[in-house]
Amino acid sequence: MTDVVVIGAGQAGLAAGYYLRRAKRDFVILDAQERPGGAWRHLWPSLRLFSPAQHSSLPGRMMPVPADGGYPTAGDTVAYLTDYEQRYQLPVERPVSVRAVRRDGDALLVESDRGSWRANTVVSATGTWWRPYVPHYPGAFGGRQLHTVNYRGPEPFAGKRVVIVGGANSGAQILAEVSTVAETTWVTQRPPRLLPDELDGRALFEHATRRIHGESGGDLGDIVAVPPVRDARDRGVLKAEPMFARLTPDGVAWADGSSLPVDVIIWCTGFRPALGHLAPLKLRGPDGLIPVDGTRALGEPRLHLLGYGDWTGPASATLIGASRTARELIRRL
Known part of the structure; x- marks a missing residue:
């Protein structure tokens, strides 16, 4: 039995890991990617963050200011997240693709392609990058x-x-x-x-x-x-x-x-939360989202959702927002 299983080692999962380690909790972070960096590894190289480095950081470690003194790029962010994961020796298992989270008596069972973990608490931090959204318009385009x-x-x-x-x-x-x-x-x-x-x-x-x-x-x-x-x-x-x-x-x-x-x-029409692994819990509301109180799922109090946008914390899909929301989540645990 593991105390806390965090699903996803992007910015939200790493922020949760930082606070879990500081709270001396028993936890593991499961990440589907082969290398650190989360979704930032897949963004176009010239992308710029929307805030300067000193305001785009995770807890405990400032993001270095880029050489040109401007807004960090996607590559700068990947390097920062890689260093962050190593600096705090966060227990990330990868590549681990989580297939399902189920109720298992007094615990939650996290099933993956590399085995299963029983957990007192699960923090889902899988983000949205894996579910790009394209709206439907009538007609067909040949280009x-x-x-x-x-x-x-x-x-x-x-x-x-x-x-x-x-x-x-x-x-x-x-x-x-x-x-x-x-x-x-x-x-x-x-x-x-x-x-x-x-x-x-x-x-x-x-x-x-x-x-x-x-x-x-x-x-x-x-x-x-x-x-x-x-x-x-x-x-x-x-x-x-x-x-x-x-x-x-x-x-x-x-x-x-x-x-x-x-x-x-x-x-450039955005994304939807990647929540397919939570389907066995049957928690989604009519809008497709899981009703929450802060980050805690109303229908399953052992589950927390972190980093999906304003519905799981103010601007929680950003670096600074994920950090603040993760702090409150772990404090609540």
Whole structure:
């Protein structure tokens, strides 16, 4: 019997591990990846975090400031998480693919491709990267389509006509660099809102925290103006069109009958929580999420969910948000 099993060794799982070790709990972290770094290992190399290094750190260890003094890249984050895991000698078992979590008498049973663990408490920290979301639109497009998870850089799109869908940070950053080599059109559900240049991801975190506590924080915007995004704004390409209504064989079309021929559609439309391993517990609500009190599942108090977004803690899918939520989770245990 293990006291606590943490599923996932990305930023949320490592933050939980830090506090579990400090609390001298018996625990293990199971990770499906062959190497450290979580989902950051799979992001495109030029991606920039939304906050500077000193505000994008896990507990106990500051993220080093990049050599250029700017916002850390995905590679910087992988290096940081790798060092963090080793520095605190966190007990990570990998690669271990967790298939199911079931009730087993007075414990939870975690089943994987490398055996099973009985645990008093399970912390699920599998994130969202493994469940990319592409909305359905009528029609069929004959060109290339890809999601954020498949994007690695702008080079393959040189000279092409590209539609980029999605008004959040990933869409803005991908638009910024693809627009340097291709003819781009940005489409979003609502007009994109850039934060003022002097604000970054810290402001988004504090805004999310105030909103969770029922306080009004005003309308800040939700896209951080990292340097590539500022450059795109200054070049005049950071202009969004309304969302199209359907796909056509050679592009997209709007409800008013207008259409646009394109070669590529990049869907920057987000993710859904990777919760398939929890299906045997039958905890999901009508919205597809598991009802929680803080991080604790209402239907199974031995289960905690960490790092999936605001529904499991303010901005808990970010480095700083995961850290603060993990601290509260372990304190509650």
